[in-house]
Amino acid sequence: MRSQGSKAGTVAELVQARWGDDRPGLWFEHEVLSHHQVAAGAAARAALLSDLLPRSAEPHVGVLLDNTPEYPLWLSAAALAGAAVAGINPTRRGPELARDILHTDCRVLITERVHLALLDGLDLPGVRILVTETDAYGELLAPYAGAKPGEVRLRGVEPGPDARMLLYFTSGSTGAPKAAICTQGRLTAAGLSLADHFALRPQDVHYVCMPMFHGNAVIADWAPALAAGGGVALRRRFSASGFLADVRRYGATYFTYVGRAVQYILATPPSPDDRDNPLRLGFGTEAGAVDAARFEERFGVRLVEGYGSSEGGAAIQRMPGTPPGAIGRAAPGNDLAVVDPETREECPPAEFDERGRLLNGALAIGELVNRGRTAFEGYWRNAAADAERLRAGWYWTGDLFYRDADGFLYFAGRTDDRLRVDSENLAAAMIENILARYEDATAVAVFAVPDPVAGDQVMAALSLREGAAFDPAGFAAFLEAQDDLGTKMAPRFVRVVRQMPVTATNKVHRVGLRRAAFCCPDPVWWRPPGQCAYRRLTSGDVEGLLAEYAAQGRDDVLGR
Template sequence: MELDGTVAQLVLARWGDHRPGLRFEDLVLSHHQVAAGAAARAALLRELLDARREPHIGILLDNTPEYPLWLSAAALAGAAVAGINPTRRGAELARDIRHTDCQVLLTERVHLPLLTGLDLPGVRVLVTDSAAYAELLAPYEGAEPSVSATVSPASRMLLYFTSGSTGAPKAAVCSQRRLAAAGRSLVTHFDVRPDDVHYICMPMFHGNAVIADWAPALAAGAGTALRRRFSASGFLDDVRDFGATYFTYVGRAVQYILDTPARDDDRAHPLRVGFGTEAGAVDARRFEERFGVRLVEGYGSSEGGAAIQRTAGTPDGAIGRAAPGDDLAVLDPGTGAECAAAAFGPGGRLLNGDAAIGELVNRGRSPFEGYWRNAAADAERVRGDGWYWTGDLFYRDADGYFYFAGRADDRLRVDSENLAAAVIEAILARWEPVVGVAVYAVPDPVAGDQVMAALALRDGVDFDPVGFAEFLLAQGDLGTKMAPRFVRVVERLPVTATNKVARGVLRGEGFRCADDGEVWWRPRGGGAYRVFAEADVAGVVGEFRERGREGLLG
């Protein structure tokens, strides 16, 4: 049996290691106890799984110790884990469980109501905080770790859903080989040591927490500390209590932490690095200034098809360069031609976004392992030439550094000029009153799009239309088409379960006034922002009606 390069091998390595390995609230388990718990669950799993069906289990849990224990058990038993999102409901939730062919579903009492009335034929539900579960597991307690004969580096390990903006979520496949390799790579990149403690506060049903946080801790023999659900107010106390040295983040988590009241002891903690995506350069700088912790913005497509490494000398605003040996390019999605190198003007303004922004494509060997039972989605990612199309917008400078410009569906076209939402967001995030910003397209009554921005402001701060306009004028890298025509002021941006901004919700609501905030606008030819009143709404709707485009308003 070939175990080199498997997650199972990493689990076995922790047997006999009596250092603290897993912390959760007041519970502390040694690495040995974690391996023993995984061994017991793997033995139970072998009894539960029907060999005639796919060896898949679903996990519908918060970040409790059962989650990493069952991940480790699945690795030993040669099973694949489907992370089930507890924010899904009804038919969509049932679809996720059925689509990934789960034989067993692990859940807890708090989530049982989500399963009421769902059609889940052939799925055995185990409630991990029940007496029945304890009785079921009891005969296997004390088992030593053993690896099923079917386990190999190619064995499926994860089926994790990508957070696409349209259609049903796709379940990306991740093998034991890829997960173990990702863990080892991050150990090297961040110099993870056995005495480190990885704080897992992002949801473990998402690839970020498992691939970028749990896997490197397992590979290095470092400890892990779990937070049931992310809490900005509890973040720093957890870091201190657990002795955490490393954490990962996605979406707006960093903004939420920065929005907590500053304290005199904000730098009194052992944390040394955070790794994630979408914090943005402004918030990363604020985080380091306040907490003394370096945030490393990385890029790796959820499916594993392409990755960019940040190295010393990476310019501000850039993600990094392609890893050695990788052939990454920015291509025009329409023609397949390589986009022009980015040209910058004073203040770092991108001068040729229309020619430079395109889709990031891996033209070399890709570790993408496909989607579960979704050939159409596979074909969209890997095209006839074997290249992997990420679905993400980037531009690249003359020195080969890549800059993230948003998802492909976050592109705006204003007056025949292509713009990227992420570029505008990075500029608007500099405005001191802002704690959260999302830029998205709303339709133009004539053609193309108009720029709209949703702003979440600091507590107790009202939107200052004059101050905001003056701020925009002072930004040397804000192109003439980038300034928002509409500004929606909200208490908090709508987010997905993984703290990513739900731009689909914002786009769907458009520029109309909403109950949870107010909308301001700058009429054509007018330099000042003013409230978008009912009379203004009627006037804009009239423009769309006159041109036969009213249907675009939804």
């Protein structure tokens, strides 16, 4: 069943289609708003924004909020007005936070009391700050309560598909985050495509627990709900312990995930009634085949791994016959190839053993590029970053993949998560998939530690199930039993963490892990050169290692 407005070309049209719809459309804690109330609230905020923004200013509004009703209200308001929302990351601090707001030319910033302290002392010239859930905010909105969708537009121009809708920051391992542009047309197309692909219906409830300043929550969860006419249930911040209770409370049928969220949910204590829930589908990235199978077995919910670069430059679509572990084939309009970034030659197809394990990873893994037309719309005022993405007429995703003989694509990690051990290229994600079989581990991250002489060594961070203690002999025996663990893949160092450090978008904080390396407060186990057994790393070992780096003139590579 297609929803009213499903042929729309803009987000504004999708919002207008909900006017007069009195079905419940937005849930948050103990609050429920109808679709009509959401559309009316968006119209009021659009009218307010039109009066607040100087005519000469860029039509951008910054949103520094948790997942509260104000977030989708301002997304909808921006769409109606022909403005763009810049999602501001609340984990940024000081000058970096100010830089994000000013870089995206936000003259209005929407925030809440819980985040006001982040703005103390920041120099934000020309930026008007509105604080939700205050008397002043309510008084400011009151005169616009009768506004209707489409009545007020910035500069009197109806927003078209090319109107900027989102400026969302992409996380990188180096340099300041880049603000990727997403237009109303691209966001609408993404919402309609996902709604159609997953047969999403008006009666579906989309659980939004990933942060809305990130593209995943807006593009893959909120937009398809709007396109299908479904409802949205918000969680202020992701909570593994609150996940199942929320799903039951709101009757959620669909959710999205990124990074390690699935692992955290699996780490919660199991219950005999875990499968008693209304969910029918989870869509996201980087859950891993092992955890996806565990999730389906425990909760009875299928997880579909997808891939679409945040910037819109490449997309992979799952289809019938997709092998286990694969994401799918190139989506229509994409000419995707896996290439060696140095030679720009296409990598050979992957070879597997009888159990489906990759045999020729060093040759088959390369960077995914789109050699055809791309939906990439650029970064806001960052020509250098645009040029880095578009090289030699191709869109370079920055992600590692391998392809089988039938053209199915498998994710192998990020290009900056590649390790070079004894002149052999390894992908961190491939090693993680193997270590995820270790039964005591609830989360695994693999990253490079510079070798004292040249190249890298493999380091792993493990979060263990409650009550488990790291058994060095047992872990070594586990590694020995993994016949697809290459001779260069076994971790030299193992850091045992109470909880895996993650970014605000629930992706592993690899930059922090790499920066700390083996000089960290957590217990670290290691295999000294020439030894197979793991033993506890001591302060004397650390001093010896640092001396070795210094002797080789590589003490700067640790980033200390």
